[in-house]
Amino acid sequence: MRVLLIEDDNRVAGPLMEGLSRFGFTVEHARTGAAGLAAGEAEMVLLDLGLPDMDGIDVCRTLRLRSQVPIIMISARNDEVDRVLGLELGADDYLSKPFGVRELVARIRAVFRRAGPAAAEPASAMPVPGVDRPGPVAHPQQIGPLVIDRRGRQVHLHQTPVGLAPKEFDLLAYLADDPGAVRTRQQILDAVWEPNYFGPTKTLDVHVAALRRKLGDPAWIDNIRSVGFRLTPPADAAPTRHGEESTEGGDR
Template sequence: MDVLLVEDDDAIADPLITGLARYGFAATRVRTGAAALCAEPADMVLLDLGLPDMDGIDVCRRLRERSATPIIMITARGEETDRVVGLELGADDYLSKPFGLRELVARMRAVARRSGTAGSRPGAGGEQVLGSVRIDRRTRQVHVGGAPVALSPKEFDLLAVLAEDPGAVYSRRHLLDTVWDPHYFGPTKTLDVHIAALRRKLGDPALIETLRGIGFRIGGGSGTGTR
């Protein structure tokens, strides 16, 4: 997911961009409201209200006038009035500083689910083919060589995440946070168990590759596509 971060404070923006990247978000940062209004479209906007050139509330209003892109306001302001005004102008959520990265990511994912942004990723709206594997996210069905394969809910979600960008490496932490929960602190071995089950059910152990100490990726190639 491409994220536009509107934040003038380097001490906040730099580690936030690094942290979001660990969760699979590609963040582009601008420092002013004017730059935010001129920026390329993104899947979501993280908007600081305390900007140097204009009030973030005005930026929120002008962004909402021309786009339905989800907006999460991030600010040190604690007044209820600011929250109410921002939400009435079309912001999708409000997060007060200081905040934890996991809370922000959880809110981003919740907003994406409500707005349908999560469904804008490649292959999310129809069938995706990976070699002999066909994934239908709409019906949550998987076929291998034309035959249906029964996956558990977690197995399907894990396959769907890996297949979002074939060939891309997904860290263990990202997969646990996405498929299970941002606050999941159970044994990470459960991820390996589900990966092993997927490999067995898909009939091709090489389809999902393990990168030791990093994470997993699913094979791409000429047999990959969406329809």
């Protein structure tokens, strides 16, 4: 998800950007209201009220007039009037400083789920992995020699059935939603396990290892070091229907 952070204090913005990036977000930072209004399209706006050039309330009002992008106000102001005014002008949530990155991430995901498909219009038309997933594919999906039947929850490799546990199938199906795309660890945990999953991440590594073993080649699931995983056919597998070249698995 692309997040626009409108915050003038670098002591606040720096840790927020670093923390959000660890959860897989791409953050653009604007230090003034004018810069925020001139910034590129985003899928979520984090808006400080105490900006040097204009009040955050006015920024919120302007953003809402031209877009339905979700807005979370972040401010040291605890005045109820500010919170009520911001929400009435179209802000989706209000978070008082200080706060933790995990709480902010949970708020972002909750707001995006409530906002629904219209949240990205017209700010962005890109889907957000792990938030709004497409429904089951009507026909089996083929990726090289791998065939995934979501309706029947069956997998065949080289026309041979592959027995998968329920979570293993869900993990494979999620990665196969966009073959070659890198999904962060948190995105996978949120989508395959539960939203805002904060449990031990070792369970993901265990399921990835099991999938690699059952698919007969670890190169099927590529580990992008410090980021996440992607599904990609091994180099000796048949090309996908899109004719894209595959890459070998392993750590990057």
